[in-house]
Amino acid sequence: MNATINLEHKHFPVLLNELISIISPLYGGTFIDCTFGQGGYSEKILENKKNNIIALDRDKDVLSSTSKFKKKYNKRFKFYNLKFSQLDQIKLKDRKIKGVIFDLGYSLNQIKNSQKGLSFSDKGELNMKMGLNDFSANEIISNMDENNLTKVFKVFGDEKYSKKIAREIVKKRVHKTIKTEDLVQIIDIVKKYQKTKTHNSTKVFQALRIIVNKEISELINGLINSFSIIPIGGIIAVVSFHSIEDRIVKFFFKHYSEQINSSRYLPEAKVSERCFKLINKKPILPSLSEIKQNPPSRSAKLRYGIKTNNKCDFKEFREKFNNLINVEDLR
Numbered sequence: 001m002n003a004t005i006n007l008e009h010k011h012f013p014v015l016l017n018e019l020i021s022i023i024s025p026l027y028g029g030t031f032i033d034c035t036f037g038q039g040g041y042s043e044k045i046l047e048n049k050k051n052n053i054i055a056l057d058r059d060k061d062v063l064s065s066t067s068k069f070k071k072k073y074n075k076r077f078k079f080y081n082l083k084f085s086q087l088d089q090i091k092l093k094d095r096k097i098k099g100v101i102f103d104l105g106y107s108l109n110q111i112k113n114s115q116k117g118l119s120f121s122d123k124g125e126l127n128m129k130m131g132l133n134d135f136s137a138n139e140i141i142s143n144m145d146e147n148n149l150t151k152v153f154k155v156f157g158d159e160k161y162s163k164k165i166a167r168e169i170v171k172k173r174v175h176k177t178i179k180t181e182d183l184v185q186i187i188d189i190v191k192k193y194q195k196t197k198t199h200n201s202t203k204v205f206q207a208l209r210i211i212v213n214k215e216i217s218e219l220i221n222g223l224i225n226s227f228s229i230i231p232i233g234g235i236i237a238v239v240s241f242h243s244i245e246d247r248i249v250k251f252f253f254k255h256y257s258e259q260i261n262s263s264r265y266l267p268e269a270k271v272s273e274r275c276f277k278l279i280n281k282k283p284i285l286p287s288l289s290e291i292k293q294n295p296p297s298r299s300a301k302l303r304y305g306i307k308t309n310n311k312c313d314f315k316e317f318r319e320k321f322n323n324l325i326n327v328e329d330l331r
């Protein structure tokens with residue numbers, strides 16, 4: 001399905017000015033935009049004629065935008081329909097990459113595309129595939145056993161009612177295929193139609209999107225691969241939207257950064273482990289005016305690091321999040 005972008009669903013690129021100001025000192029070269037979406041970041045970077053973009057997106061629906069980019073920017077723009085965990089498949093020839101950027105999550109166009117079924121406001125078959133997926137949310141809800149469903153909702157959604165929701169799903173699916181609206185109803189019944197700030201289904205839907213799109217292993221492999229394709233002095237910048245993503249990104253930069261332990265009783269990080277220089281220890285957050293203009297930006301966090309070392313093995317990084325990968329691999 002190759003949809004054109006509905007202008008009503010124009011995606012506001014989040015933290016755009018902040019991102020541009022951190023990467024602009026490196027201008028005059030090639031940047032990789034791992035999450036092209038509607039091309040908000042790519043376009044701003046290409047405004048400077050010295051820059052080139054290699055863009056990736058797992059969703060084929062972005063092709064209508066990428067063909068416009070190709071016409072406008074010609075050789076300065078190249079697109080691959082790949083997942084960012086597959087960054088190592090891109091042929092770079094001798095190109096030096098100045099920076100790799102990630103804007104995680106979904107574009108407004110994807111959320112509003114009811115066929116993708118990413119939102120609890122949609123009706124119909126549970127889908128949630130962003131693109132290049134092996135299975136849909138329907139397969140999880142129809143086949144996964146109660147214990148594993150509970151784990152998925154708990155670990156990826158921090159859902160207090162995980163067990164009860166999983167039990168109800170397993171009971172109901174004997175009689176009929178559970179569609180999006182049925183799942184919303186099951187969750188509402190379990191939660192006794194509670195009225196809270198967030199929708200009752202938010203956490204379960206987040207958990208399903210994570211497992212269907214393998215978001216955890218995508219992020220971990222995407223970060224490690226991006227490290228290996230930039231030279232020393234190159235930048236990796238990531239905008240994340242939920243706490244699990246931010247935990248992973250924060251560990252990646254902080255654990256492998258030049259910061260020296262403040263306590264003299266603790267051993268210093270081994271020199272070989274210092275892979276990044278961190279300019280900002282804290283994440284960069286959207287301004288109040290950005291949040292007012294574009295409310296979904298309120299949960300965005302931008303972190304970045306400058307590569308300082310070629311010899312980094314990310315064993316501890318992988319091990320640290322093995323528990324999450326194990327849950328992702330339940331299907």
Ligand SMILES: C[S@@+](CC[C@H](N)C(=O)[O-])C[C@H]1O[C@@H](n2cnc3c(N)ncnc32)[C@H](O)[C@@H]1O
Pocket residue numbers: 011012013014034035036037038039040041042056057058059062082083084085103104105106107130131218219
């Ligand atoms: C928040 S949007 C990016 C918006 C973009 N910065 C803009 O200004 O239009 C995220 C995009 O990343 C894509 N995406 C998410 N995970 C991905 C992955 N693992 N590999 C490649 N693309 C991915 C989604 O399909 C979506 O189009």
